[in-house]
Amino acid sequence: MHWIAPSEKDSASKSLEKRPWDAADQFRANSGLKAQEHSGPILGLVFLRFAEICFALQRSKLEGGERIIPQR
Template identity: 55%
Template sequence: MTPAALKQLENDLWTAADNLRTNSDLKSSEYSTPVLGLSFLKFADNEYRQYEKKILAE
């Protein structure tokens, strides 16, 4: 990923976070749980993909 693409991704993520905060009636303690859950699912998916071929071979 190029530095420009990485910067654009960062800007897009901040814009999405700002929209979540301003366009919902949720408090930070209420939207942090789903956001952290999505982060964990992405981490778990990345870990699974790393070992997927081994798992399927068994």
């Protein structure tokens, strides 16, 4: 069985693939950081996104009137 990649991509998937690379290029060009120093800010942004998602989930539960029981 051989996997064959699709020959054409729709414009939405092209845009989705291009945006992170464009953001990375902007970060490298404008940050003034050395290559080995890029991980700190990037991991910080990943953590903030994770925290934002967790906060939004808990907020929606609270606004919906659900009772949240802390897990031990």
